[in-house]
Amino acid sequence: MPGSARTEGAMSERRLQFLGFEQPIAEAEAGRERLLAAADGGEEKARELARLDERIESLTRSIYADLDPWRITQVSRHPQRPYTLDYIERLMTDFEPLAGDRSTADDPALVGGLARFHGRSLVVLGHQKGRDTKEKIARNFGMPKPEGYRKALRLMQLAERFRLPVVTFIDTPGAYPGVEAEERNQSEAIARNLAVMSQLAVPIVSFVIGEGGSGGALAIGVADRLVMLQYSIYSVISPEGCASILWKSAEYAATAAAALGLTAERLHELGLVDRVIEEPLGGAHRAPEEAARRIGDVLGEELEALLALPTERLLAARYEKIMRYGVYTSG
Amino acid sequence: MMFFKRGASAEAKTGRRGRGVPEGLWTKCPACNAVLYAPELERNLRVCPQCTHHMRVSARARLRMMFDPETITEIGAGLTPTDFLPFRDSKRYADRLHQAQKQTGENDALVAAQGTLLGLEVVACAFEFSFLGGSMGSVVGERFVRAANLALETHAPLVCFTASGGARMQEGLTSLMQMAKTSAALARLARGGVPYVVVLTDPTTGGVSASLATLGDVLVAEPGALIGFAGPRVIEQTVREVLPTGFQKSEFLLAHGAIDMIVDRRELRSRLARILRMLSGAPGS
Numbered sequence: 001m002p003g004s005a006r007t008e009g010a011m012s013e014r015r016l017q018f019l020g021f022e023q024p025i026a027e028a029e030a031g032r033e034r035l036l037a038a039a040d041g042g043e044e045k046a047r048e049l050a051r052l053d054e055r056i057e058s059l060t061r062s063i064y065a066d067l068d069p070w071r072i073t074q075v076s077r078h079p080q081r082p083y084t085l086d087y088i089e090r091l092m093t094d095f096e097p098l099a100g101d102r103s104t105a106d107d108p109a110l111v112g113g114l115a116r117f118h119g120r121s122l123v124v125l126g127h128q129k130g131r132d133t134k135e136k137i138a139r140n141f142g143m144p145k146p147e148g149y150r151k152a153l154r155l156m157q158l159a160e161r162f163r164l165p166v167v168t169f170i171d172t173p174g175a176y177p178g179v180e181a182e183e184r185n186q187s188e189a190i191a192r193n194l195a196v197m198s199q200l201a202v203p204i205v206s207f208v209i210g211e212g213g214s215g216g217a218l219a220i221g222v223a224d225r226l227v228m229l230q231y232s233i234y235s236v237i238s239p240e241g242c243a244s245i246l247w248k249s250a251e252y253a254a255t256a257a258a259a260l261g262l263t264a265e266r267l268h269e270l271g272l273v274d275r276v277i278e279e280p281l282g283g284a285h286r287a288p289e290e291a292a293r294r295i296g297d298v299l300g301e302e303l304e305a306l307l308a309l310p311t312e313r314l315l316a317a318r319y320e321k322i323m324r325y326g327v328y329t330s331g
Numbered sequence: 332m333m334f335f336k337r338g339a340s341a342e343a344k345t346g347r348r349g350r351g352v353p354e355g356l357w358t359k360c361p362a363c364n365a366v367l368y369a370p371e372l373e374r375n376l377r378v379c380p381q382c383t384h385h386m387r388v389s390a391r392a393r394l395r396m397m398f399d400p401e402t403i404t405e406i407g408a409g410l411t412p413t414d415f416l417p418f419r420d421s422k423r424y425a426d427r428l429h430q431a432q433k434q435t436g437e438n439d440a441l442v443a444a445q446g447t448l449l450g451l452e453v454v455a456c457a458f459e460f461s462f463l464g465g466s467m468g469s470v471v472g473e474r475f476v477r478a479a480n481l482a483l484e485t486h487a488p489l490v491c492f493t494a495s496g497g498a499r500m501q502e503g504l505t506s507l508m509q510m511a512k513t514s515a516a517l518a519r520l521a522r523g524g525v526p527y528v529v530v531l532t533d534p535t536t537g538g539v540s541a542s543l544a545t546l547g548d549v550l551v552a553e554p555g556a557l558i559g560f561a562g563p564r565v566i567e568q569t570v571r572e573v574l575p576t577g578f579q580k581s582e583f584l585l586a587h588g589a590i591d592m593i594v595d596r597r598e599l600r601s602r603l604a605r606i607l608r609m610l611s612g613a614p615g616s
Contacts, residue, residue, distance in 0.1 A: 175541075177561030177569050182579060185589045186560035190541040191514060198515035199522070214498075214507060215541045215560075222511045236498045236507040236538075241565075246420035246500065259418055261503045272504050322515045323476065325508035326469035327415040 016286070019074050022063065025282075028056045060282045067231070069263050070254035073239055075231040076210050080285040082292070083142075084111060084126030084169040087209065090292035091299070092117050092124060098155060100147075104184060107148030109140045109176070110220075112155045117167070118300060123159035125152050125220060126169030129210075142211075143176040146189035149219050153193050156200055165203040165303055168220045173238065175216030190219040197222035198322060203306035203314060207295060208232040208264070208273075209284070224318050225302045226272075228264035229291070230279040234272075235262035272325070275302075360384055376596045385553045385596055387533060389435070390442040390459035393492045397455060397600055402446035406454070406481060407474040412439050416503055424501035431462045439470035440495070443478040445487065449604040451613055454482040457492040458539070465495035467539050468502040472509030475543060479516040479527075488526040488607045493544040496562075497537020510542035517546045526610035528603065531558050531581070531590065549606055550590040551599075552581035558590075 018026035032052040035045065067075070075081070088095055092115035099106040112125025127144065130136035144152075152168075159166045175186055197204060197220075206223035212234030228234060235242075239257035240250045247256065267273040277294050280287035306314060358367045362384035372379070376396055377386040388396070394403060414425035432438055440463060443456035456478045458465040475491070482489040498506040520527055529547030533556035541560055552558060559566075559579035567574060577583050584590045594602050608615060 175560065177565045179566065179570055179574065179578070182559050182561070182566065183587050185545070185587070187540040188545040188589065190560070191510075191543070191545040194511050194514035194542055195518040195521075195546055198511065198518050215510060215538055218507055218510060219541075222515070234504055236502075236504055237500050242500050256420075259416070259420065260500070261416055267504055270503075270505065272508060319515060319519070322508075322511050325505060325512050326473050327413060327502070327505060328469045328473055329411050329413055331409045331411060 017078070017080055019071075019078065021071050021074070022060075025056060025059045025063065028052060028059055032056065057281070064282055068254070069233075069257040069260075069266075070239065072231050072263050073233050073253075073257050075283045076233045078283060078285050079131075081210050082284050082288040083131075083171060084128045084209070086288055087169060087207075087292050087295060088115060088124055088126075090289060091296045094121075095124075098158075099151070101150035101154060103150065104147040105145075107140075107144050107151055108138055109142050109144040109172070110148030110152055112152065114164075117296075117303070120165075120303070122165045122167055122303075123155050124167045124169075125155050126209075127172040127217075127220070129171060140176055142172045143174060144172065144216065144219075145176050145178070145181045146184040146186050149175070149186075149189035149193055152220050153189075153196060156193075156197065156204075160200050160202050163202060165205070165307065166200065167299065168204070168206045168223065170206060170208045170212050170217045170221050170234075171210035171232075172213045172216045173211055174213035175219065190215050193219045194222055198319065199315060201311050201315065203303060203309075204318075205299060205302045205306070207277075207299075208234050209295075212262075213238060222318075222322065224306050224314065224321075225274045227275045227277060227295075227298055227302070228267065228273050229277050229284060229295075230264055231283050232264060233257075233262040234264075234267055235260050361386070378596050383554070383595070385533065385555060387460060387494065388596075389461065390437065390440075390457035390492070390494075393457040394442060394444050394446075394455055396596075397448055397490070397492075397603065398444070398446035398453070399448065399450070403444045404446065406443040406445060406456075407477045408438075410439070410470045410473055412468055412470045412502075414501070415505075416501070418501040418503070427463060427501065435459055435462045437462050439474070440465045440467070440499075441471040441474050443474045445478075445481060445485075448490075448600065448607065449616060451604060451608055451611070452485065452487040453490055453607065454478050454485070454487050455490040455492070458494040460494040460496075460534075463499060463501075464497075465493075465539070466497060466499035466506070467495060467509050467513075467542075468499035468506045469509065471499075472506075472512045475513045476516040479513075479520050482525050482527075483520050483523045486523075486525055486611075488528065488611050489520060490528050490530065490603065490607070491543060491547070492530045492532055493535040493539055494532045495535055495537065495539035495544075497539055507538065510538050513543040514546060517543060521546075521548070526607060528606060528610075530594075530599065530603070532556050534558070536560065536562050545589075548610065549592075551603070552584060552590050552593050553596055553599075554581055554593050556581045558584055 095115040097113040129142035130139040204223040208228040239253040242256040243252035284291035360379040363382035365381040418424040531552040
C-alpha cells in the first residue's frame with residue numbers, strides 16, 4: 001500500500017526524521033511535501049503524488065532490504081522509535097504505574113506497573129527514554145541507576161507473590177555509569193536481578209525493542225522467552241565503547257558493530273534469542289500501531305504457552321536455557 | 332603435582348616480564364618504589380613488607396596460597412575457548428587467545444579447584460587477570476558453574492577470588508550471558524544452603540562485578556582494590572569531573588555498605604576458614 005512507509009497513529013503529528021543513510025528517502029519525501037503544499041493541480045498533481053509515494057516506498061524497500069549492523073544500530077536508536085510506554089499504551093489496558101524502590105528514589109529511566117493484556121493482569125516494566133531534551137534528561141537517557149533496578153526487582157517479586165506473569169521491554173544504552181550509581185552499588189543491583197529472575201516462579205517474557213545495552217539490559221532480561229524486534233540490537237558493549245577499546249578510536253564503531261554480531265538476525269542464528277519480530281517497512285517508528293500489534297501477537301502466543309506449564313517445569317526449562325549459554329570445546 | 336608446577340612456572344614468568352628486572356630476583360613495589368627481594372616478597376604473599384601494598388597475584392598462586400598443600404584437584408581444566416564468532420579487531424581473537432595462553436600458562440581466565448582449607452573441604456576459583464584482563468567468556472562461565480555445582484553436590488562452601496575487567500567482548504553477547512549463567516548457578520547454590528564467599532581483589536569491574544562478584548553471602552575485599560561497575564575512566568567521561576580520591580577502592584565500598592570487610596592477605600586464610608566453618612556449621616578449629 002503506497003504511503004504505508006510513512007508513520008501513522010498518535011505519533012504522526014511529528015514530522016518523520018531521517019537517518020543519514022535515508023537521505024534519498026528524505027529528499028523524495030521533501031518533494032512530496034512541496035507538491036502537497038502547492039496550489040491545487042488537479043489530476044496531474046494526484047498522479048505525481050502517487051508516483052512519489054511509489055518512489056518513496058521502493059526507495060525505503062531497497063535501502064531497508066540490506067541494512068548493515070551499524071545502520072541497524074542507528075535505527076534502534078532512532079529518536080522517534082516507540083519506547084516502552086508507547087507499547088504499554090498500545091498493548092495494555094488499566095495500566096497502574098508503580099513507583100520507587102522503597103529506599104532511595106523513583107527512577108524515571110525504568111518504568112513499570114500493573115496492567116492488563118487481553119484482560120489478564122500482569123506486571124510490565126521496562127527502560128524508558130525521553131522524547132524531548134527535558135524528558136531525556138529527566139529519564140537520564142534511559143540509563144537506570146541502582147534504584148531503577150531495585151524497583152524492577154520489587155515489581156518482579158510482587159508479580160511472583162500474586163502469580164502474575166512478567167513482561168519486560170529492553171531499551172537502554174546501559175546502566176548509568178556515575179558516581180552516585182557506584183555509591184549505591186550498581187553492580188549488586190544488577191547481579192541481584194539476574195539471580196532472582198533465574199528463579200522467579202512466574203513466566204517472564206522479554207522484548208528488546210531498541211538498544212539492548214549490556215548488563216543494564218540483561219538486568220531485566222533473564223527470561224523464559226527473549227524476543228527481539230528486527231532493528232533492535234543487543235550487545236555486550238556499545239559499538240563505540242568496543243571500538244575505543246579495541247580499535248583505539250570510536251570512529252571504528254561501524255566495524256565494531258559488525259564484529260560484535262549484535263543484530264537480531266545474528267543473535268537468533270547464534271541461539272541467544274528465541275524469536276525475531278519483523279518490523280514495519282522502514283522501522284517501527286513509521287508504524288507504531290502495527291509494530292505494537294505484532295508484539296502483541298507474539299506476547300499472546302508466548303504467554304499462553306508459558307502459562308500452560310507447571311511452575312516446576314517452567315523453572316527447570318529456564319535454568320536449562322541459561323546453562324546452555326556458552327561455546328567452548330571440552331577435551 | 333601438575334597444579335604446583337604449572338603455577339610456579341607461570342608466576343616466575345609473569346614476575347620477570349612485569350618488572351623487567353633480569354632473573355626476577357628484584358621487584359619494585361609500584362606503590363612505595365621500594366626495591367624488594369623477590370623470594371622474600373613471595374614469602375610475604377606479594378604484600379610489600381615496606382608499605383603493605385597488595386600486589387596482584389596469579390590465579391594459580393592464589394589457590395595455592397589458600398588450600399592446604401597437596402589437596403588440590405582442578406575442576407574443568409579440559410574446557411578450552413574457541414573463536415566461534417569469529418571476532419577480529421587488529422588481531423584475531425584466536426590469536427589473542429593463543430598469545431594469552433602462552434603468556435600465562437593458563438587456557439582461560441579462571442582456574443577452579445577443590446581441596447581443603449585448614450582441613451575444611453572447599454571449592455574455590457580464582458580469576459587470572461593477566462589472561463585478557465580476567466575477562467569472562469564461555470569457559471570462565473562454564474568452569475565457574477561446574478565449581479558451583481560441585482560445591483552444591485558435596486555441600487562444600489564455594490570461594491571465589493575475583494580480578495576482572497568484565498565480560499569478554501570477543502565472544503559478543505554470549506559473554507554477557509555468562510553473567511546470567513553464573514548468577515543462576517549461585518541462586519541455586521544459595522537455595523541449597525551452601526555458603527559462598529567472594530574475595531574481591533584488584534581490579535574487579537564490569538560484568539564480573541555485576542554478577543558473581545557481588546552475590547556472595549559474605550563479601551571480603553583486599554585492601555586498596557579497585558572495585559566497581561563502571562571503570563573510573565568511563566565515569567570520568569560521563570560526569571566530566573575529577574573523581575574523589577579513594578573512589579571505588581575497597582575502603583570506599585566498605586564505607587558505603589557494599590562489602591562486609593577488608594582483610595589483609597596475610598590473614599586471609601585463617602579468616603576465611605573461620606567464616607566458612609561458622610557458615611557451614613563445622614566446629615571451631
